[in-house]
Amino acid sequence: MRANRSIVAAALSTAALSTAALLAFACAGASRGPAPLSPADPAPPAEWAIAVHGGAGTIDRGIDPQRKAAYVGALRAALELGSRSLAAGEPALDVVEKVVRVLEDDPLFNAGRGAVYTHEGTHELDAAIMDGRGLATGAVAAVKTVRNPISLARLVMERSPHVLLVGDGAEAFGDEMKVERVAQDYFHTETRYEAWQRALDSERRQEDRDTVGVVARDVFGNLAAATSTGGLTDKRFGRVGDVPIVGAGTYADNRTCAVSATGKGEEFIRHNVAHTISARMDFLGEGVETAAEAVIRRTLRPGDGGVIAVDARGNLALAFNTQGMYRGAADANGRFEVGIWEKWER
Amino acid sequence: MRANRSIVAAALSTAALSTAALLAFACAGASRGPAPLSPADPAPPAEWAIAVHGGAGTIDRGIDPQRKAAYVGALRAALELGSRSLAAGEPALDVVEKVVRVLEDDPLFNAGRGAVYTHEGTHELDAAIMDGRGLATGAVAAVKTVRNPISLARLVMERSPHVLLVGDGAEAFGDEMKVERVAQDYFHTETRYEAWQRALDSERRQEDRDTVGVVARDVFGNLAAATSTGGLTDKRFGRVGDVPIVGAGTYADNRTCAVSATGKGEEFIRHNVAHTISARMDFLGEGVETAAEAVIRRTLRPGDGGVIAVDARGNLALAFNTQGMYRGAADANGRFEVGIWEKWER
Numbered sequence: 188m189r190a191n192r193s194i195v196a197a198a199l200s201t202a203a204l205s206t207a208a209l210l211a212f213a214c215a216g217a218s219r220g221p222a223p224l225s226p227a228d229p230a231p232p233a234e235w236a237i238a239v240h241g242g243a244g245t246i247d248r249g250i251d252p253q254r255k256a257a258y259v260g261a262l263r264a265a266l267e268l269g270s271r272s273l274a275a276g277e278p279a280l281d282v283v284e285k286v287v288r289v290l291e292d293d294p295l296f297n298a299g300r301g302a303v304y305t306h307e308g309t310h311e312l313d314a315a316i317m318d319g320r321g322l323a324t325g326a327v328a329a330v331k332t333v334r335n336p337i338s339l340a341r342l343v344m345e346r347s348p349h350v351l352l353v354g355d356g357a358e359a360f361g362d363e364m365k366v367e368r369v370a371q372d373y374f375h376t377e378t379r380y381e382a383w384q385r386a387l388d389s390e391r392r393q394e395d396r397d398t399v400g401v402v403a404r405d406v407f408g409n410l411a412a413a414t415s416t417g418g419l420t421d422k423r424f425g426r427v428g429d430v431p432i433v434g435a436g437t438y439a440d441n442r443t444c445a446v447s448a449t450g451k452g453e454e455f456i457r458h459n460v461a462h463t464i465s466a467r468m469d470f471l472g473e474g475v476e477t478a479a480e481a482v483i484r485r486t487l488r489p490g491d492g493g494v495i496a497v498d499a500r501g502n503l504a505l506a507f508n509t510q511g512m513y514r515g516a517a518d519a520n521g522r523f524e525v526g527i528w529e530k531w532e533r
Numbered sequence: 534m535r536a537n538r539s540i541v542a543a544a545l546s547t548a549a550l551s552t553a554a555l556l557a558f559a560c561a562g563a564s565r566g567p568a569p570l571s572p573a574d575p576a577p578p579a580e581w582a583i584a585v586h587g588g589a590g591t592i593d594r595g596i597d598p599q600r601k602a603a604y605v606g607a608l609r610a611a612l613e614l615g616s617r618s619l620a621a622g623e624p625a626l627d628v629v630e631k632v633v634r635v636l637e638d639d640p641l642f643n644a645g646r647g648a649v650y651t652h653e654g655t656h657e658l659d660a661a662i663m664d665g666r667g668l669a670t671g672a673v674a675a676v677k678t679v680r681n682p683i684s685l686a687r688l689v690m691e692r693s694p695h696v697l698l699v700g701d702g703a704e705a706f707g708d709e710m711k712v713e714r715v716a717q718d719y720f721h722t723e724t725r726y727e728a729w730q731r732a733l734d735s736e737r738r739q740e741d742r743d744t745v746g747v748v749a750r751d752v753f754g755n756l757a758a759a760t761s762t763g764g765l766t767d768k769r770f771g772r773v774g775d776v777p778i779v780g781a782g783t784y785a786d787n788r789t790c791a792v793s794a795t796g797k798g799e800e801f802i803r804h805n806v807a808h809t810i811s812a813r814m815d816f817l818g819e820g821v822e823t824a825a826e827a828v829i830r831r832t833l834r835p836g837d838g839g840v841i842a843v844d845a846r847g848n849l850a851l852a853f854n855t856q857g858m859y860r861g862a863a864d865a866n867g868r869f870e871v872g873i874w875e876k877w878e879r
Contacts, residue, residue, distance in 0.1 A: 359771075427674075428697075457779065459779070
């Protein structure tokens with residue numbers, strides 16, 4: 188595998204894309220292999236592809252230009268890191284974890300560092316990761332002192348027999364795994380604190396429910412998905428949303444697609460959004476864009492949220508039924524764009 | 534609705550089944566309505582149907598006859614309660630909760646009273662309930678002092694905006710809802726204590742992972758599912774299995790079916806077992822038995838577990854790939870049987 192990877196990296200670095208594509212398919216065959224070419228899909232396969240999101244919802248078009256530039260810059264940087272890593276032949280699973288870590292460390296996003304406040308003024312974080320090769324998956328919910336929940340989720344997947352660990356138990360597992368711990372005030376940001384104060388003062392349900400997520404298809408044809416969040420501002424009672432619920436906010440299966448969702452978690456759980464996209468591809472033979480659009484436009488209701496997805500050929504889908512979704516998409520065919528509202532930014 | 538219900542009950546009590554069936558369909562029309570009659574399904578629709586399970590796994594055929602009689606008696610009693618309630622026109626949602634409560638209160642089953650021991654010698658319980666009418670659902674995970682977790686899950690569904698509450702937060706919500714609390718020693722049973730002691734003494738992973746579950750179709754054509762468990766003997770780190778994961782261990786949609794699963798939770802999560810059965814019916818047009826068998830025989834591996842399911846016409850499926858599954862099935866056409874191994878008990 189290591190040898191193949193460096194060959195692919197070398198091929199890519201000399202821009203010998205067709206050779207790389209051949210090698211990629213040869214490697215993919217060794218695991219589960221990409222889906223067959225569908226007639227509706229005449230574009231050449233992208234030997235790697237990645238999409239990122241930073242949450243979907245009502246995003247003010249009159250947003251402060253500096254703040255907008257910060258989001259665009261952060262999405263671009265995440266996408267660049269992911270693209271560079273995939274082009275160098277890194278496995279999708281490593282790339283989705285790595286890019287989510289960067290988004291978790293960025294105070295702009297409601298995940299890791301920038302996590303929202305709970306009703307009690309604490310922070311409780313959820314994350315999930317899934318490997319499309321054999322459906323291995325790991326998730327954590329309601330963790331309080333773990334700097335990068337996505338990496339703890341990966342350890343649950345690889346170093347425990349379980350899929351989902353919650354609360355103090357997940358923290359204790361983190362101790363054994365020696366993950367990096369932080370004090371709760373690490374998660375303090377002025378923006379989230381003010382949002383919490385406004386929520387405490389108001390009777391209105393909070394709509395501050397962003398998430399970060401990454402899906403990738405690597406040069407070996409493998410898919411992976413990772414999602415991380417601080418949840419809902421002012422949430423109470425150990426509320427857990429869709430992010431750590433495999434099949435709701437996160438899913439990956441080499442035979443179909445990798446999906447990461449963001450939005451009203453409860454709706455994404457009851458409709459099993461991520462798994463439904465995979466099931467539509469599997470049982471109805473739909474392409475990834477058709478399946479993602481069907482779920483976003485027909486299964487869900489306007490304002491519920493959005494998804495990013497990638498299939499085994501590197502086709503990307505970014506669909507949302509909210510005013511906006513912080514997002515980015517890139518692939519080996521030269522696509523590289525980020526967006527907030529309908530139109531992509533130039 | 535109340536008026537309709539008593540009419541249906543009266544009709545049933547005078548055995549005017551065809552009138553009752555007509556009324557049932559009229560009522561069902563007011564919500565979402567049953568699935569259309571499929572040509573593969575010539576049996577007259579059962580205007581109510583119910584299935585229960587008490588866990589799947591390796592069940593010793595040389596089981597002590599008294600213990601076997603206790604299980605058969607408990608399953609029969611649960612089935613009788615459910616049948617009587619459905620025949621009297623009670624809604625599926627009420628019936629699945631009521632019957633799961635009885636199974637939770639029975640020390641024989643690993644749910645509620647008979648919950649297994651965690652590695653730390655405590656008890657942590659999970660439960661989920663789902664209403665097929667509008668996909669309303671509620672779940673709790675890792676609760677420690679709630680006598681009937683299934684009723685707390687129903688309160689999450691009906692009295693909170695959320696779907697899943699975990700740990701101390703779920704307990705605090707239980708306080709507000711004034712659910713019945715018990716001390717941890719309420720959950721002590723000699724059998725589970727000994728199983729825990731054996732687990733502590735051995736390096737071997739525990740296989741003691743039973744669950745209880747009920748699915749029902751009421752005379753109004755509505756479906757509901759409920760599942761409850763104490764989880765895995767000797768579990769650590771706040772491990773949560775498939776039971777409270779909507780789409781994995783529990784799912785209900787009037788358009789397709791209601792499902793409750795039992796077995797190796799991690800496998801049921803990664804394959805989204807309950808939702809996959811629903812998706813096969815929805816997207817492939819399979820009947821409930823075909824869909825359940827496909828998932829149990831082909832998606833899962835021998836030894837993983839089992840499911841019970843009911844469709845909108847009252848067809849029941851009880852499928853497992855383990856040596857046995859404690860189970861029962863009854864409907865308005867006179868079916869009433871319980872079983873442990875392949876053959877139904879007489």
